[in-house]
Amino acid sequence: MLETSARLLRLLSLLQAHREWSGADLADRLGVTPRTVRRDVDRLRELGYPVNASPGTGGGYQLGAGAELPPLLLDDDEAVAVAVGLRTAAGQGIDGIGETSVRALAKLEQVLPGRLRRRVSALNAFTVPMLRGPSPSAVDPAVLTELANLCRDTERLRFEYRDHEGAPTRRSVEPHRLVCSERRWYLVAWDLDREDWRTFRVDRITPKPPHGPRFEPREPPAEDLAAYVSKGVSTRAYASHAVIRLLVPMEEAAERISPSAGTLEASDENSCVLRTGAASLDVMVLHLMMLGFEFEVLEPSELTEAIRTARDRLARSLARAAESGPRTPDGADRTPGTRSGSGAAC
Numbered sequence: 261m262l263e264t265s266a267r268l269l270r271l272l273s274l275l276q277a278h279r280e281w282s283g284a285d286l287a288d289r290l291g292v293t294p295r296t297v298r299r300d301v302d303r304l305r306e307l308g309y310p311v312n313a314s315p316g317t318g319g320g321y322q323l324g325a326g327a328e329l330p331p332l333l334l335d336d337d338e339a340v341a342v343a344v345g346l347r348t349a350a351g352q353g354i355d356g357i358g359e360t361s362v363r364a365l366a367k368l369e370q371v372l373p374g375r376l377r378r379r380v381s382a383l384n385a386f387t388v389p390m391l392r393g394p395s396p397s398a399v400d401p402a403v404l405t406e407l408a409n410l411c412r413d414t415e416r417l418r419f420e421y422r423d424h425e426g427a428p429t430r431r432s433v434e435p436h437r438l439v440c441s442e443r444r445w446y447l448v449a450w451d452l453d454r455e456d457w458r459t460f461r462v463d464r465i466t467p468k469p470p471h472g473p474r475f476e477p478r479e480p481p482a483e484d485l486a487a488y489v490s491k492g493v494s495t496r497a498y499a500s501h502a503v504i505r506l507l508v509p510m511e512e513a514a515e516r517i518s519p520s521a522g523t524l525e526a527s528d529e530n531s532c533v534l535r536t537g538a539a540s541l542d543v544m545v546l547h548l549m550m551l552g553f554e555f556e557v558l559e560p561s562e563l564t565e566a567i568r569t570a571r572d573r574l575a576r577s578l579a580r581a582a583e584s585g586p587r588t589p590d591g592a593d594r595t596p597g598t599r600s601g602s603g604a605a606c
Contacts, residue, residue, distance in 0.1 A: 267292070271300050273333045275311065275323040282320040297321075336376055343368055343380045399445050399462045404438070406467055407447055411435045414474050417449065420466040430468070433458070434475045439489045444520070446489050450478055457481040459492045490519035491535065498537030502544055502563050507531050507554040516551060533558070541566040 267290055274281060274289060283294045290297065301311050301321060310324040334342065346365040369377060410417050417435045420428050433449035440446075445462035457480075482488035506513050510524050510532035517524060522536030534555075538544040545566050548555060557564045 268300055268303060269333065271297070272304060272309065272323075273335075275304075275309075275321065276333060280320045280322045286321065339368070339372060339376055340379050340383075343372070343376075344383055403465060403467060404445065404462060407435060407462065407465070408438055410471060411437060414477055415472045416452070416475055417471055418468045420468055421460060422464040422466075431460075433460075434478065436477070436480055437485050438462070439485055446493070448481070448485055448489065459489055486519070487523060491523050493520050494522045494536055498539060500539065500541050500544055500563075501535070501537045502560065503558040504534045504536070504548065505531055505556040505558055506534055506551070507556070513551075513553065516553075521547075542570070545570050 270290060271286065274286060283297050286297045287294045290300075292300075301313070304311050312322045312324040314320060314322070343365060346361045346368070369380065372380065407417065414434075416432060418430070418432050421431050422428050432452045433447075434452065435447055435449045437448045438445060439448060439459075447460045447462055447465065449458060449460065450456075451458040505527060507530065509530060510526040513524055513532050513534065517534065522534045525533045525535070527533050536544075536547070538547055541563050544563060548567075557567070
């Protein structure tokens with residue numbers, strides 16, 4: 261009986277770790293016959309686990325969704341990862357997830373073995389989160405889940421999308437992947453009306469079911485979708501673009517430049533290339549000066565002229581300040597040896 265129970269737990273762990281198994285593969289993994297696998301699957305169903313079976317040579321067993329959530333099996337590393345993930349979930353821009361994460365974490369820690377509880381406690385005790393205020397672009401968890409399911413099931417998505425000014429449009433897309441950049445979520449999808457890949461902010465999406473039909477997945481727009489989204493939100497979305505060589509190592513630049521502000525590429529051990537965008541070249545100049553790095557403009561040449569114009573304007577301002585001397589905010593002279601006001605000296 262003990263051997264059978266251990267085998268059922270092993271079977272359940274395999275079903276949870278893989279989307280679909282053939283009967284032969286499960287039998288090989290468990291060291292039993294396919295007939296024993298069928299009996300064990302029936303026992304799992306009696307315990308409330310919805311194990312689906314599809315016949316034929318291409319068929320197999322798959323753990324489905326039931327009316328209730330059955331117990332999950334996690335190995336040690338998975339349990340610690342889930343506990344740590346729940347602790348930090350509140351800072352990931354998902355609206356209302358904080359309280360839910362705390363409840364789930366309490367349930368998990370209650371059943372953790374002592375050795376794992378100590379690992380999680382150490383991480384909690386010696387990790388200081390950098391708390392920030394409420395995210396202005398918090399995402400409804402239900403919307404995030406709905407989009408993830410449509411990406412997984414390759415079903416078309418219909419939704420209303422609000423632009424940066426709040427104007428709504430109706431869109432129909434083939435969703436591909438969700439990308440989280442800092443505290444903001446994006447959907448990478450093929451826009452059926454525009455016949456091109458587009459990136460949508462999830463907090464601006466309002467799904468409009470029914471969805472479907474299913475579609476054949478397309479070749480994604482890039483192998484690294486995180487870099488693709490970063491380039492889109494930091495460069496392509498702006499009217500002015502620039503390529504800058506920063507005269508600092510890439511690791512140092514990455515400490516100040518977030519993925520939403522530009523993309524970085526190592527040039528050599530002492531420099532890197534920044535690709536970024538801004539509403540105008542004048543704004544670009546301010547952005548570069550605020551970085552605090554020495555830099556070289558690679559393109560466009562107009563940016564060099566904008567920097568020169570800003571330099572000349574600052575130089576004239578400094579020259580005027582030197583000629584007139586320091587003044588109070590109301591314009592009174594503060595030249596040494598002079599006094600403001602009409603009173604006579606005593």
